[in-house]
Amino acid sequence: MTAPGAAGPRTGRIVVVGASLAGLRAAEALRDEGFTGELTMIGDEPHAPYDRPPLSKAVLSGRLDCDHIELPRVRDIDARWLLGTPATGLDVPGHRVALADGRSMAYDRLLIATGTRARTWPARAGGGLDGVHVLRTREDAERLRGALLNGPSRVLVIGAGFTGGEVASSCAESGLAVTVTQRGAAPLAGALGGTVGRAAADWYHAAGVDLRLNTTVRALEGDPSGRLRRAVLSDGTVLDTEVAVVATGALANTEWLSGSGLAADHRGVVTDDRCRAMTTDGNPAEDIFATGDIARRPHPLHPGRLLRLNHWDGAVAQARTAAHHIVHGPGAQHLRQPLPAFWSQQFGHYLKSIGVPALADQVAITQGSLHQRRFVAAYGLEGRLIGAVAVDSPRVLDGYAALIEARAPFPPALGATDGPAHPDIIDAAFPGRDTGGTRDHPGHTPSAIAPAPNR
Amino acid sequence: MITKPGPQPPSHPLRLVVDLNRCQSYGQCVYAAPTVFRFHAEESLEYDYAPEGGVRREVERAAAACPVQAITLGGATEPAPGAHGDHR
Incomplete structure (x- = not known):
């Protein structure tokens, strides 16, 4: 070198x-x-x-x-x-x-x-069929837009992460029937945990989306000319569909x-x-x-x-x-590293995140409530505030960011007028983790991967 | 030659982007340039990155009016790169 x-x-x-x-x-x-x-x-x-x-x-x-x-x-x-x-x-x-x-x-x-x-669908399970899409590039979007304009009887979205939610939201808005399958118990669970994800499930339902939780797609099947016709789900359901969008990560x-x-x-x-x-x-x-x-x-x-x-x-x-x-x-002198941040717009909601919620073990709703349109969730790891997610509350995160940078204790003492005096601390419910125990094997360096929000 | 950043001459196509992590949905841009910025649903800002129709002054006003300075305008004078072989 x-x-x-x-x-x-x-x-x-x-x-x-x-x-x-x-x-x-x-x-x-x-x-x-x-x-x-x-x-x-x-x-x-x-x-x-x-x-x-x-x-x-x-x-x-x-x-x-x-x-x-x-x-x-x-x-x-x-x-x-x-x-x-x-x-x-x-x-x-x-x-x-x-x-x-x-x-x-x-x-x-x-x-x-x-x-x-975008991770693609395996060819042996129907990935090569006409009508199976991913969404990452301009060409992907133009292709998918064209397919949606043909008026499919139903759109299947595989995966309820950020991309899946945004696609399902856009389809539902256009008046299309939409089914979303999600391997885990809630949408967005990999990035935000199941507790906050359950609030997102309500958004899907309010938009009329058929959300199938704890469900995977076993195979996509086509007609003799190679066009997608149906999906076989893990619960045995056979779903008629002409457009599938694979949104299973990057x-x-x-x-x-x-x-x-x-x-x-x-x-x-x-x-x-x-x-x-x-x-x-x-x-x-x-x-x-x-x-x-x-x-x-x-x-x-x-x-x-x-x-x-x-x-x-x-x-x-x-x-x-x-x-x-x-x-x-x-x-060179080191530059200060800003906190990670991301946002999503889906089902009429504007979600913003600061810090790294995906590493948290606990969550507390500090403003509003999960059943209201607007709420803020604070995320803690081993008693320290490490992240916050604000739904339809786009002006509150600066305060949380300052607390995260200051390594403030969790739950944070906010005294917010729209929050509880003593917020309940809930398991953040991230998939694939033991609650309360140590999560990582010694010597293993885990990677916090927030699954492809606004990339 | 390296050009210093500065205001883009009006002869260059208008381009803009909004940092939606920073955006706090004040909506000042929507008032300043309603054909470029709009709310989709209550709080979700949508906008045109490449507006046509002589709205440069409105967009510059929108960028100046943004309370959190989330709007970035293009400042390059070089032509946009394309896929037709090498471009300088």
């Missing part, structure tokens, strides 16, 4: 692989930080960077065209763009990225921002890194707190950085854990941090 900044920290060649939100904002931040060298942007999609959150909402509902979700470029970056050109390999000692078109790009420093993709786009020696797998690329990619031997690669949805990174509030945050906010803040360390090298 050559010394970092062999070409000088502000000069040389930087290659950014990934031309979506994280890659774009990192490139802009590199120029802000004073990088004057050659900048190359490599993207697998053939489009200028666009925003993904509207795909499952305004775009799917037909209120916004895909030509109207291009992200603003906040400054000139004087970059060479290679769009529609996936990276296929990384040669770490040779400092080269291989591209699908056979070329290879030399770099002095590399930023990995290839993000995640996989990191790390295949191109296999064999590179970086600590990368389907969960993402492990980085240190300077966004440097870690190698499998546990050392940081001096010239390789990762940011955005793909990065699994330590956070000072959760020592010993790696957080992969599939969030819009994380992409922007982390891009800035990555650029700072790329340009200023090992001596």
